[in-house]
Amino acid sequence: MNLNVLQFKSDSERLTHNLDHRERIQSALKKYYVARDDKKARFQDWQAARQAAAETKWEAVNHLDKYLVEFADKIEARGAKVHWASTAEQAREIILGIVKEKNARRIIKSKVMTGEEIHLNAALEAAGYDVVESDLGEYIVQLRHEAPYHFVFPAMHLSRGEISDLFEKELGSAKTDSPEELTMIARRVMRDQYLAADIGISGANFAVAETGMISITENEGNARLTCALPKVHIALMGIEKVLPKFEDLALFLPMLGTAGAGQAVTCYNSMYAGPRQPGETDGPEEMHIVLLDNKRTHLLADIEQRDALHCIRCGACLNVCPIYKNVGGHTYGTTYQGPIGSVITPHLRGIQEWKHLSSASTLCGACTEACPVKINLHHHLLHNRRNAIAQKPVWWEQTLFHLSSILFNHPALWRLAAWGGRIGQLFHPLIQGTILDPARAWTKTRDLPPVADQTFKEYWRSRQK
Amino acid sequence: MSERTNILARIREGLSVPAPVPGTHELHGNEHATAPAPIVPGMVMKWLPPVGATFGDQVALFAKNSFELKTDFQIFDSLGELQGALKTLAQVEGWQRIGTHRGTLNDAICPALGLPMMLTDESYATPDLEKCDAGISECESLIAQTGSVLVTTRSSGGRALSVLPPHHVVLVRREQLLPDLPSGFAALKQKYTGNFPSFMSLITGPSRTGDIERILVLGAHGPKKLTIFCV
Numbered sequence: 001m002n003l004n005v006l007q008f009k010s011d012s013e014r015l016t017h018n019l020d021h022r023e024r025i026q027s028a029l030k031k032y033y034v035a036r037d038d039k040k041a042r043f044q045d046w047q048a049a050r051q052a053a054a055e056t057k058w059e060a061v062n063h064l065d066k067y068l069v070e071f072a073d074k075i076e077a078r079g080a081k082v083h084w085a086s087t088a089e090q091a092r093e094i095i096l097g098i099v100k101e102k103n104a105r106r107i108i109k110s111k112v113m114t115g116e117e118i119h120l121n122a123a124l125e126a127a128g129y130d131v132v133e134s135d136l137g138e139y140i141v142q143l144r145h146e147a148p149y150h151f152v153f154p155a156m157h158l159s160r161g162e163i164s165d166l167f168e169k170e171l172g173s174a175k176t177d178s179p180e181e182l183t184m185i186a187r188r189v190m191r192d193q194y195l196a197a198d199i200g201i202s203g204a205n206f207a208v209a210e211t212g213m214i215s216i217t218e219n220e221g222n223a224r225l226t227c228a229l230p231k232v233h234i235a236l237m238g239i240e241k242v243l244p245k246f247e248d249l250a251l252f253l254p255m256l257g258t259a260g261a262g263q264a265v266t267c268y269n270s271m272y273a274g275p276r277q278p279g280e281t282d283g284p285e286e287m288h289i290v291l292l293d294n295k296r297t298h299l300l301a302d303i304e305q306r307d308a309l310h311c312i313r314c315g316a317c318l319n320v321c322p323i324y325k326n327v328g329g330h331t332y333g334t335t336y337q338g339p340i341g342s343v344i345t346p347h348l349r350g351i352q353e354w355k356h357l358s359s360a361s362t363l364c365g366a367c368t369e370a371c372p373v374k375i376n377l378h379h380h381l382l383h384n385r386r387n388a389i390a391q392k393p394v395w396w397e398q399t400l401f402h403l404s405s406i407l408f409n410h411p412a413l414w415r416l417a418a419w420g421g422r423i424g425q426l427f428h429p430l431i432q433g434t435i436l437d438p439a440r441a442w443t444k445t446r447d448l449p450p451v452a453d454q455t456f457k458e459y460w461r462s463r464q465k
Numbered sequence: 466m467s468e469r470t471n472i473l474a475r476i477r478e479g480l481s482v483p484a485p486v487p488g489t490h491e492l493h494g495n496e497h498a499t500a501p502a503p504i505v506p507g508m509v510m511k512w513l514p515p516v517g518a519t520f521g522d523q524v525a526l527f528a529k530n531s532f533e534l535k536t537d538f539q540i541f542d543s544l545g546e547l548q549g550a551l552k553t554l555a556q557v558e559g560w561q562r563i564g565t566h567r568g569t570l571n572d573a574i575c576p577a578l579g580l581p582m583m584l585t586d587e588s589y590a591t592p593d594l595e596k597c598d599a600g601i602s603e604c605e606s607l608i609a610q611t612g613s614v615l616v617t618t619r620s621s622g623g624r625a626l627s628v629l630p631p632h633h634v635v636l637v638r639r640e641q642l643l644p645d646l647p648s649g650f651a652a653l654k655q656k657y658t659g660n661f662p663s664f665m666s667l668i669t670g671p672s673r674t675g676d677i678e679r680i681l682v683l684g685a686h687g688p689k690k691l692t693i694f695c696v
Binding site for chain 1: 468508513585611612619645661668673674
């Protein structure tokens with residue numbers, strides 16, 4: 001068993017037994033459900049909007065070469081410099097190169113999931129630079145030296161008490177149980193950082209091909225400050241973020257706000273079309289766009305699962321996932337948690353190492369139903385299971401399926417097994433939950449449902465008489 | 466340049482096989498659909514949240530959205546009334562210094578407040594703007610559908626004025642109220658096609674966060690208050 005599997009198993013076991021943790025996640029999500037349902041109900045036709053969003057992303061992803069070139073050319077014409085990175089390492093080198101060339105010391109960063117993906121902070125810190133996360137949730141997890149717990153709500157797993165203790169220890173602030181006071185402590189710290197930073201690093205939620213802009217969605221205003229005050233703005237984005245037209249944003253911004261956070265649109269939706277233009281009085285002198293592949297083209301080549309690149313990172317699939325709600329975000333051990341993370345991680349980081357995530361699903365389809373761009377998430381999890389097995393069959397699973405097929409094909413054997421099961425369960429309590437129990441994985445925490453007195457066949461026969 | 470070539474080559478190779486119909490959830494079939502029909506801009510308006518037909522409906526919707534977002538939205542009948550309200554606001558909050566920019570509404574209103582003003586029309590020092598008690602800006606438009614203010618570097622005094630001071634005040638004329646997001650984007654495109662400002666933003670309520678236990682806190686990093694005075 002590889003390390004990822006062992007870690008997933010032990011963490012999920014530990015966290016499902018932690019009632020405080022479950023309570024915190026569920027109460028946070030309850031607030032989200034109420035708000036989301038309210039905002040969804042205000043749409044005249046949510047389903048038609050989803051279909052249109054899915055078709056728009058289909059158009060963009062299935063003509064990615066055309067739209068990506070259009071985007072890059074248009075934004076370069078406005079004075080931005082576009083860099084192309086095939087791998088995480090190249091992306092880190094490009095960004096480190098810019099930072100070095102500018103003689104920068106202090107770097108402020110708004111939330112960038114691709115930055116988590118390529119371990120950008122670690123690389124910058126190793127090279128001797130100070131990097132501060134400006135998003136409140138990201139800042140909290142950065143102080144704790146943790147990865148984000150959820151890609152929309154990074155500090156969802158922490159209570160205000162834990163955050164207060166953290167701030168007391170790291171920032172020397174007084175204890176408080178007011179979320180407002182805690183937020184204001186972070187606000188004051190961050191104000192100095194924005195004013196002093198030489199470089200601002202952001203991500204991008206969308207890139208508009210037609211006009212050469214990136215669009216950044218946020219609530220706090222930290223990305224706005226990050227992209228307004230430092231002299232250099234670097235935006236790191238996956239190549240799949242492209243939308244064809246400017247007006248597509250009129251559909252995608254409300255879809256993202258509603259599905260992601262239960263808001264009609266989020267507080268700030270900003271479009272950036274290059275660095276400061278002639279006649280403008282503020283804004284960065286330089287803008288760099290780093291386009292990251294990092295195996296996205298691998299996913300693109302799989303026609304069955306290409307639509308996973310439609311993802312707009314709203315997090316709606318996590319919020320409704322029964323597994324996520326119980327095991328939490330860190331358990332996945334991935335940059336992108338929950339159903340979408342389980343679908344794309346095997347493509348980005350190796351199917352054999354990450355195939356266990358495909359089983360971290362009840363296949364209930366809640367994720368697919370919640371997805372604003374209609375990605376067929378739970379079917380993709382099945383595809384991943386099938387692909388993993390086709391690539392590298394597991395001998396004992398093959399043997400078990402072979403034996404079951406013999407059993408199902410021979411009525412006499414089946415009757416014998418049904419009889420054996422009924423007898424066997426009389427003795428089961430003697431070994432239940434122990435190492436001798438063949439059903440131990442289930443029975444150590446639950447009862448085994450009793451085998452029925454009659455098989456269906458026996459029942460059917462008795463009805464015919 | 467070479468990584469650009471490599472990435473584009475991998476994309477083209479990947480796209481050599483077409484993908485099935487988007488969003489149908491019938492991936493077990495082998496059908497390869499033709500591209501979906503392009504979405505006509507007007508269609509989007511039929512799916513997004515409804516907006517009333519008359520100007521009065523739209524003002525009412527904007528006011529309702531503002532209330533939910535904790536934005537202070539007021540509409541006045543004359544410039545004089547607006548000026549009076551702004552003066553009162555400045556006194557109540559004890560403003561010492563304001564940040565603003567040149568514009569017909571701003572020029573008519575701001576100097577009369579009698580406060581030291583910092584203009585962002587020419588290069589300015591960021592720490593000075595940070596010390597202002599309020600940033601007073603104009604805007605491109607208001608969007609009734611979402612309760613948003615659309616600002617740009619060219620209409621609203623640059624990138625920082627509307628986000629750095631703790632109170633953002635927007636001065637706007639009633640004819641700038643637009644019904645929905647598609648019309649907001651269409652208006653920007655019509656006005657700036659070929660030469661967009663480097664920054665455009667939809668501001669929907671004062672800065673907020675829910676990062677701590679999903680409890681709403683205003684003024685996470687940007688303005689704690691958003692006031693919209695319309696005339």
